[in-house]
């Protein structure tokens with residue numbers, strides 16, 4: 001261990017009942033570097049950082065921090081040493097203010113009461129250091145994901161963190177917000193703070209990381225300087241094989257119009273939305289975060305009601321006031337926020353997947369055909385390569401990317417006419433992404449229709465037959481697959 005070594009992980013192993021999450025992992029991180037940590041879904045990244053932040057205890061192995069052997073039994077231990085973590089699923093209290101979250105558990109007091117003046121002033125100072133504008137008195141619930149991310153970073157900074165660990169921080173950020181985050185990281189790095197940065201967006205590692213460590217199936221594979229790597233190298237290290245086609249676009253004859261939306265409006269969210277979606281078609285919806293895409297999806301699925309406008313399925317007007325109405329019309333949604341809307345974390349993979357399909361699998365007497373159910377779920381699990389010891393595992397115990405695959409499996413098995421996908425491959429590794437794209441392809445080949453919202457331009461361009469661009473709640477442009485380019489889409493979206 002050299003003098004420049006801030007963190008040394010030596011022989012760390014961790015099992016969860018029957019699952020080997022980490023197997024004898026060792027590597028070092030130097031002071032002041034930005035180290036990327038990558039690997040497929042379920043490779044063990046989050047488990048490792050949960051050990052480093054005192055949430056899980058390793059079964060064996062040693063951790064050295066600042067050349068001292070440390071024992072991280074609780075999150076408090078990690079925090080006291082100067083290890084701060086921004087988790088994959090953010091941990092703020094939505095009903096409290098920004099300041100209260102930043103100084104949670106350490107609120108300044110004066111004569112026995114909380115000194116709000118000092119609290120807000122301190123918080124203000126931290127944000128100044130970060131170079132971002134957020135009101136200390138704002139309630140966290142009212143903030144978007146990007147700002148919540150910065151609140152977490154502010155919290156880390158205010159604790160005097162030497163090591164900041166970020167688990168997929170850009171998965172819900174727009175390109176501009178991500179750039180903003182990168183410049184904050186660069187600023188903090190130049191003041192000597194060290195980062196461990198987990199991401200599935202390999203392109204961004206070339207902008208932000210100095211070096212990269214790869215895990216595969218819980219084992220250490222390699223650490224490389226980023227300047228010695230190409231994208232293909234990284235993929236090969238992660239997956240152990242080459243990935244040929246990331247966007248396997250299948251050619252499908254378009255059929256009858258299945259969904260027709262006519263002049264749909266919802267005040268403050270979107271205006272004059274009209275489009276037609278045909279059988280066999282993938283209609284991409286592009287735009288910046290906040291363009292109204294998710295709001296439109298929620299409305300088509302009956303989570304919110306339109307103020308005016310009409311929705312037709314197979315030529316028949318339908319009134320959709322709640323998700324059950326949408327499902328009865330054959331419209332399903334894979335939501336953006338899987339934790340809030342897509343999954344029951346405390347239920348098994350099997351029950352989550354079959355929730356959407358129960359009615360199809362019911363026998364005459366109203367009993368569930370459990371053999372059919374098990375077969376269907378097992379089929380989906382293996383097709384999507386969902387990493388789980390069995391379909392009895394609780395969904396909450398799966399890695400983030402594997403949870404995403406469960407949400408998708410659930411809706412596809414229900415075999416709807418129209419599948420609305422809101423960021424379908426968020427947090428999903430490159431290999432699984434290709435799998436999901438193949439599954440979407442197979443779905444339209446069988447006559448399904450897909451409305452696909454995605455912030456990833458390569459995904460939009462690679463998968464869509466047609467592309468709608470939304471900006472400020474309106475459709476501002478429509479492109480055919482052959483005429484669209486990244487530049488054209490971006491310039492419309494702005």
Ligand SMILES: Nc1ncnc2c1ncn2[C@@H]1O[C@H](COP(=O)(O)OP(=O)(O)OP(=O)(O)O)[C@@H](O)[C@H]1O
Nearest residue numbers: 016021041042043044045046047397398399400401
């Ligand atoms: N609490 C738990 N109980 C049981 N198994 C778990 C638990 N936490 C993680 N695992 C398992 O450990 C393995 C590693 O999961 P981990 O969350 O570390 O993966 P990851 O690399 O972060 O993946 P992703 O990119 O999908 O977020 C997975 O097989 C996961 O299902």
Ligand SMILES: [Mg+2]
Nearest residue numbers: 046088399400
């Ligand atoms: Mg993870």
